[in-house]
Amino acid sequence: MDGLTLDLQILNALAALLLLLSFAMLAQRRIVRLVNLFALQGAVLSLATALLAWRTGDGQLYVSAALTLLLKVILLPWLLHRLIRRLEVYWDTEPMLNIVGTMLVGLLIVVFAFGLAQPITALASTATRSAIGIAVAVILLAFLTMITRRKAMSQVVGFLSMENGLFFGAMSATYGMPMIVELGIALDVLVAMLVLGVFFFQIREQFDSLDLNNLESLKDEDR
Amino acid sequence: MRTASVEFIVLLGAPLLGALAFTLLRERSWTPQANIAFSGLTFAAACALTARVIGEGSLTFANEQFFIDPFNVFLVTLTAFVGFTTAIFSRPYMRVELEHGRVSARRLRLYHSMYQLFMATMLVALTTNNMGLLWVAMEAATLSTVLLVTLYRTPASLEAGWKYFILCGVGIAQALFGTILLYFAAEKVLGAEGVNALLWTHLDAVKGELEPTVLGLAFVFLLVGYGTKVGLAPLHNWLPDAHAEGPTPISAVLSGLLLNVAIYAVVRCKVLVEGSLQTDLPGRILMGFGLLSVVLAAFLLWRQRDIKRLFAYSSIEHMGIVAFAFGMGGPVANFAALLHMTVHSLTKSAIFFAVGHAAQKAGSQLMDDIRGLITLSPTVGWGLMLGTLAILGLPPFGVFASEFLILTTAMKQQPWATPILLLALGVAFAAIFGRVQPMVFGETTAKRLPHPPALLPVFTHLALVLMLGVFIPPYLADWYRAAAQLIGGG
Numbered sequence: 001m002d003g004l005t006l007d008l009q010i011l012n013a014l015a016a017l018l019l020l021l022s023f024a025m026l027a028q029r030r031i032v033r034l035v036n037l038f039a040l041q042g043a044v045l046s047l048a049t050a051l052l053a054w055r056t057g058d059g060q061l062y063v064s065a066a067l068t069l070l071l072k073v074i075l076l077p078w079l080l081h082r083l084i085r086r087l088e089v090y091w092d093t094e095p096m097l098n099i100v101g102t103m104l105v106g107l108l109i110v111v112f113a114f115g116l117a118q119p120i121t122a123l124a125s126t127a128t129r130s131a132i133g134i135a136v137a138v139i140l141l142a143f144l145t146m147i148t149r150r151k152a153m154s155q156v157v158g159f160l161s162m163e164n165g166l167f168f169g170a171m172s173a174t175y176g177m178p179m180i181v182e183l184g185i186a187l188d189v190l191v192a193m194l195v196l197g198v199f200f201f202q203i204r205e206q207f208d209s210l211d212l213n214n215l216e217s218l219k220d221e222d223r
Numbered sequence: 224m225r226t227a228s229v230e231f232i233v234l235l236g237a238p239l240l241g242a243l244a245f246t247l248l249r250e251r252s253w254t255p256q257a258n259i260a261f262s263g264l265t266f267a268a269a270c271a272l273t274a275r276v277i278g279e280g281s282l283t284f285a286n287e288q289f290f291i292d293p294f295n296v297f298l299v300t301l302t303a304f305v306g307f308t309t310a311i312f313s314r315p316y317m318r319v320e321l322e323h324g325r326v327s328a329r330r331l332r333l334y335h336s337m338y339q340l341f342m343a344t345m346l347v348a349l350t351t352n353n354m355g356l357l358w359v360a361m362e363a364a365t366l367s368t369v370l371l372v373t374l375y376r377t378p379a380s381l382e383a384g385w386k387y388f389i390l391c392g393v394g395i396a397q398a399l400f401g402t403i404l405l406y407f408a409a410e411k412v413l414g415a416e417g418v419n420a421l422l423w424t425h426l427d428a429v430k431g432e433l434e435p436t437v438l439g440l441a442f443v444f445l446l447v448g449y450g451t452k453v454g455l456a457p458l459h460n461w462l463p464d465a466h467a468e469g470p471t472p473i474s475a476v477l478s479g480l481l482l483n484v485a486i487y488a489v490v491r492c493k494v495l496v497e498g499s500l501q502t503d504l505p506g507r508i509l510m511g512f513g514l515l516s517v518v519l520a521a522f523l524l525w526r527q528r529d530i531k532r533l534f535a536y537s538s539i540e541h542m543g544i545v546a547f548a549f550g551m552g553g554p555v556a557n558f559a560a561l562l563h564m565t566v567h568s569l570t571k572s573a574i575f576f577a578v579g580h581a582a583q584k585a586g587s588q589l590m591d592d593i594r595g596l597i598t599l600s601p602t603v604g605w606g607l608m609l610g611t612l613a614i615l616g617l618p619p620f621g622v623f624a625s626e627f628l629i630l631t632t633a634m635k636q637q638p639w640a641t642p643i644l645l646l647a648l649g650v651a652f653a654a655i656f657g658r659v660q661p662m663v664f665g666e667t668t669a670k671r672l673p674h675p676p677a678l679l680p681v682f683t684h685l686a687l688v689l690m691l692g693v694f695i696p697p698y699l700a701d702w703y704r705a706a707a708q709l710i711g712g713g
Contacts, residue, residue, distance in 0.1 A: 119436045120407065139400065146393065155389060162396050170403045174410050177403065178418045180288070181355030185399070188362045192392070195366050199388070202373055203381050 007055050008127060014048040015131040018168060019110070022141040025161060026106050026148075027099050031090055034157050035080045041164050042072030049171055052128065056175060064176050067186055068167070076160060079193055080153075087204055089153050097148050106141055113137035124173055131172040138165030152203065156196055163189055230275060231284050231291075233268035234299070235350070237261050238306075238343035245336035250328045255314035258335050262303075262310040265342060269303035272296070277698060283352065287422055290352040293705035298487055299349050301565055305479050305572050306342045308680035312576045313338070313472035319583055320470065325375055334374060334470070341367040341476065345484050354421045357488055358395070358402050361452060364481060365391045372469040383464035390461040391451055398448020398488075404441035405495070408434045423491060430498030442496040442505050446512070449492070452485035454539045455546060456516040466535035467588070471579030474531055478538040479572035483564050486542060490549050490710055497712055503552065506712050510550030514640060516543030521647040524654035529588045530578050533658060534571065537614060540651055541567045547644070548629045551636050552712020554704070559628035561703050562695075566621035566688050570613045573684035577606035580678075581662070590658050595667025604663045606681040611659045613688050615652050621691030 021041045028034045046068040053061030084090065097105070114133035121132050142165055145158035163185075170177050177185075241261030245254065273296055276282060281292040291299070317334065320326050326334070344367055348360035365388070373384035406421050412432045413420040420426075426433070447458065454462035466474045489509070496505045520540035527533040541563070548560035580603045585593040597604035613620035626648070633641045695703075 116440075119440065120404065123411075123434060123437060124407070125411075139396075143393070146389075152385065159389070159392055159396075162393075166396060166399050166403065169400065170406070173403065173407045177355055177406055178353075178421055180418070181353065181359065181421065184356060184359030188359055188366065191363070191366050192388075195369050196388070198370060199373065199381075199384060202376055203385070206376060206378055206381055 007051060011048055011051055011055075011128060012130065014044050014051070015128075015134045015168075015172070017044050018048075018164075019134050019137055019141075022138045022145075022161065022165075023103065023106060025157070026102055026141055026145050029091060029099075031084055031151065031153050031157075032081070034154055035077050035084065038080075038157050038161055038164075039073050039077040041161060042068060042076075045164055045168055046073060048168070049176075052171065052175065055127070058175060060179050061171075061176055063179065064171070064182055067182070071186055071190065072160070072164065075190070076193055079197065080157070083197055083200060084153065087153075087200060089151060102144065102148055106144060109140045109144060110137045113140050120173060126172060126175060128172040132169060135165050135169030135172055138162075138168060141165075152200065160189070160193075228272075228275070228282070228284065230268050230272040231282075231289065231350075234265060234272060234303070235343060235346055237264040237268065238339045238346065241339035242336045242343060245332060245339060248332075250332040250335070254331070254335055255310075255317065258338065259307070259310045259314065261339055262307040262342065265346070266300075266303040266307040269300045273300050283424070287419065287424065288353050288356065289350045290424060291350060292709065293702055294490075294709050295349045295487065297561070297565070297699075297702050297706065298483060299346060301483070301568055302342070302345055302349065302480050305568060305684075306476065308683060309472050309475050309479075309572060309576075310338070312475070312579070312680045313470075316471060316579050316583070323583075326470075330374055333370060337367050337371050338472075338476075341371070345480060348484050349487060352422045352424055354402055354405060354423060354426070354491075357491070358399055361398070361449070361485065361488060362392075362395050364484065365395065365452070368465075368469075368473065368477065368481070371473045372465050374470055374473075375468070377468070379464075380468035383461075383468035386461045387465040390458075394448050394451025394458060396448070397444045397451075401441045401444030401446075401448055401492070404437055404444065405492075408437040408441065408499075423495075426495050427498070430495050431501075433495070433499040435500050438496045438499040439504070442492060442508075445492040445496075446489060446505075446508060449485050449488040450512060453482055453489060453542050453546065454485075454516070455512040455542065456519040456539065459516065459520075459539050462539060463532045463535040466538065467529055467531035471531070471575055471582070474535070475572040475575035475579075478535065478575060479568040482538060482542050483568055486545055486549070486564070489546070493549065493712070494710055497552075503712065506550045506552050508550070510547050510637070510640070513543045513545070513547030513550055514643060516540065516546065517647045518543075518643060521651040521654070524651055527658075528590055530582065530590050530593065530658075530662070531575070531588055533590070533655065534574055534578065534614075537651065537655060538567075538571060540647070541571070541614075544626065544629060544644075547640070548632070549710070549712075551629075551632060552710070553632070553636065554707045555628060556632045556636070557707035557710045557712070558703050559625045559632065561706055562621065562691065563625035563629065566625055566691055567614070569684040569688050570610055570620070570622060573681045573688075574607065574610035574614060576678070576681045576684075577603055577610055581607060590662060593662045594665035596663045598667055602678045606678055606685070607659065608663045609685050610681065611655060613685060615655060616648065619689060619692045620685075621688040624692045 025037045046065050049065035113136040117133035117136045121129050142158050142162035146155045149155050276296045283290040344360050344364040369388045373380050409420040412429045451458040493505045520536045524536050545560050548556045582588045616622045616626045
């Protein structure tokens with residue numbers, strides 16, 4: 001891969017940073033910092049999109065970058081911080097797997113992700129095709145974050161981070177989805193966040209905690 | 224081609240306007256009637272649109288972003304119809320819930336606005352031509368119902384709502400990845416069209432040229448994603464909880480309508496992927512998931528004690544049958560699957576209406592607490608009994624006709640699956656009939672309710688199911704045939 005232009009090198013560095021942030025999120029147990037990492041991931045994503053927009057001269061990508069900045073760096077983290085303060089959930093409980101174990105599983109997942117992305121990378125014609133594997137890895141790592149966490153709040157941040165990975169995947173494979181679809185997805189994410197806000201207060205009112213261990217009574221045997 | 228038509232604008236506009244109006248205005252005494260009116264208007268628009276399609280053939284609107292073809296037109300009508308009858312059922316039902324203090328007037332306002340929004344999202348999902356918008360609408364349908372599932376704010380309903388949100392959210396994220404892959408493959412062929420590269424009609428026209436490896440991968444993600452929403456085993460975990468814990472009108476529309484919309488999305492994807500792969504692999508995967516769901520649900524039925532959970536598992540079973548039939552493919556199996564979707568939708572919502580009244584009378588959803596419906600209220604008792612017999616596939620109801628068609632086709636095309644299907648249907652029959660019989664005919668000491676139940680929807684649905692079992696009107700049969708042709712496979 002010689003002769004990479006500077007902007008492509010920066011793009012690849014940003015992709016690597018994205019993956020690094022995913023690992024950081026996997027290890028982070030303080031929910032406030034988890035949200036900050038999520039905001040940082042959004043910022044990197046927005047920067048990468050803007051750079052790609054400049055490179056390809058695609059006006060639509062500028063809109064995507066602005067949308068990402070607005071939604072994932074400003075609005076969602078603000079909402080999440082507000083929720084954290086009002087609900088007073090600062091720490092996640094001990095994850096189901098300890099940090100070292102989770103990291104090792106995460107490494108295996110990255111290898112698997114690059115294998116999965118191989119056929120797509122081979123067919124892609126975009127300049128950013130080498131990042132597709134990273135996008136798949138970010139999606140799967142976010143998934144791992146979700147399943148190893150106990151608190152509803154951390155699961156939601158994992159969920160949003162998964163959406164970041166999907167967005168980055170779409171960007172690196174096809175320079176983004178059609179605008180109308182992207183707007184729709186952004187709207188869905190925002191509405192999901194609002195629904196969750198309401199929902200968290202309902203859980204809190206009922207259980208006095210956001211620990212999902214409380215939500216395990218619906219089993220088939222005893223219903 | 225035209226930009227829009229009055230019928231189509233009303234079809235999507237009425238529920239959206241309804242949602243907006245209910246959100247802005249306070250809950251009034253006439254809100255339930257307004258809810259019925261908006262749903263009725265939607266249904267009228269759907270009927271008018273259907274008449275148009277019969278006359279003029281497939282239509283596209285708004286720069287081809289929306290379309291009506293033989294496959295989705297009957298689902299649109301069905302969705303609007305069940306939405307209308309459910310609104311009629313919901314009026315007296317929710318009034319009793321209000322009097323029992325299970326909901327407040329403020330929550331009823333949320334209920335009505337979300338009900339209309341849910342209808343709108345389902346109709347957008349059914350009529351959109353854009354696979355990306357389909358995804359957006361499916362996700363919006365989940366979001367609009369999460370707060371309905373948790374309407375009673377009981378611990379069990381909050382748990383069900385959380386499970387529904389997070390499992391369907393993760394599931395639907397897989398579908399988004401599948402959609403991205405689809406767009407990736409489409410861009411290679413339809414690259415010049417840009418925005419239109421995700422339009423189903425355009426993709427369908429060039430499906431033979433789409434890259435098979437990418438589409439194969441895309442199908443796995445799309446099937447897992449939308450399959451979660453269909454409730455295909457082993458992705459069904461959220462379904463019984465979400466369908467059982469919310470208010471009964473919502474159980475009826477979730478079981479009767481949303482599952483149909485989800486399987487509609489799966490089939491749309493399958494058509495494209497099968498055209499690209501030139502093998503029946505997608506069909507085989509779908510058959511496998513379908514068969515697993517039928518068997519698993521049939522045996523899990525035995526462990527249920529809550530009546531709404533019982534019928535939620537029955538929905539998983541029937542969606543399994545539909546998935547299996549679409550998996551087999553071919554004109555007859557597709558025809559049977561479409562018929563089964565219709566009759567299941569009508570019967571299951573009728574059952575939930577009857578169950579809702581029964582549970583209100585007994586003050587409990589536990590089957591052991593519900594006894595002697597026939598003496599309490601003969602109409603509710605008979606409604607539940609007839610609905611149960613219909614869903615279990617007894618002739619002359621429509622479910623019998625579709626299941627018979629599916630079984631005979633399976634004997635010809637996939638003989639190995641027939642005994643498994645028969646066994647599962649038998650197990651399900653014994654489980655459900657054994658539970659419902661004492662509920663209807665047993666002894667009781669409970670008192671009658673002051674409000675007369677709204678049973679018109681129950682018997683209208685059952686009469687339609689009966690009619691579809693005995694006689695399918697020619698134009699309806701033509702539709703089914705045209706849709707079955709469109710889906711292809713086999």
